[in-house]
Amino acid sequence: MGWPRGGFGRVRQPVLVAGLAAVAAGVLVFVDPTGPGSWLPPCPLFALTGIQCPACGSTRMVHALIHGDVVAAWHFNAVMLVAGLPLLAWLWVRWLRAARRGTAAPVGNRVGVPVLVVAVLWMLVRNLVA
Numbered sequence: 578m579g580w581p582r583g584g585f586g587r588v589r590q591p592v593l594v595a596g597l598a599a600v601a602a603g604v605l606v607f608v609d610p611t612g613p614g615s616w617l618p619p620c621p622l623f624a625l626t627g628i629q630c631p632a633c634g635s636t637r638m639v640h641a642l643i644h645g646d647v648v649a650a651w652h653f654n655a656v657m658l659v660a661g662l663p664l665l666a667w668l669w670v671r672w673l674r675a676a677r678r679g680t681a682a683p684v685g686n687r688v689g690v691p692v693l694v695v696a697v698l699w700m701l702v703r704n705l706v707a
Contacts, residue, residue, distance in 0.1 A: 590676065591669060591673040591676050605639055610637050610640050620632070629703050630700060631656065631657075634657070635653070637653040638654045664692070668684065668688075
């Protein structure tokens with residue numbers, strides 16, 4: 578089962594995105610976003626309002642995971658850890674398979690609406706309960 582006609586060109590975009598994600602993860606091996614004087618910018622919403630968006634803490638979560646600290650990763654962004662990362666991986670695999678076939682990988686309301694609902698609920702919970 579080889580590459581379909583068109584070869585690597587069809588999967589270039591998903592592979593490039595995976596490569597960029599790997600580079601970003603590699604940077605987090607050496608850069609501590611939790612330390613004082615970190616050059617990584619804060620979340621704009623949090624910086625302006627003090628309200629944590631659903632993705633706030635994701636960079637720190639990935640840093641903790643890379644360094645094997647699952648408890649800290651959970652603390653930084655539990656929903657992104659248990660739902661966001663698996664969802665992103667699943668969407669990337671769908672994208673890669675569709676690109677390999679030369680078709681589109683649409684994300685319809687079956688995915689978008691639940692993601693939006695979970696994101697809004699997580700934003701409310703982490704800002705009102707915490």
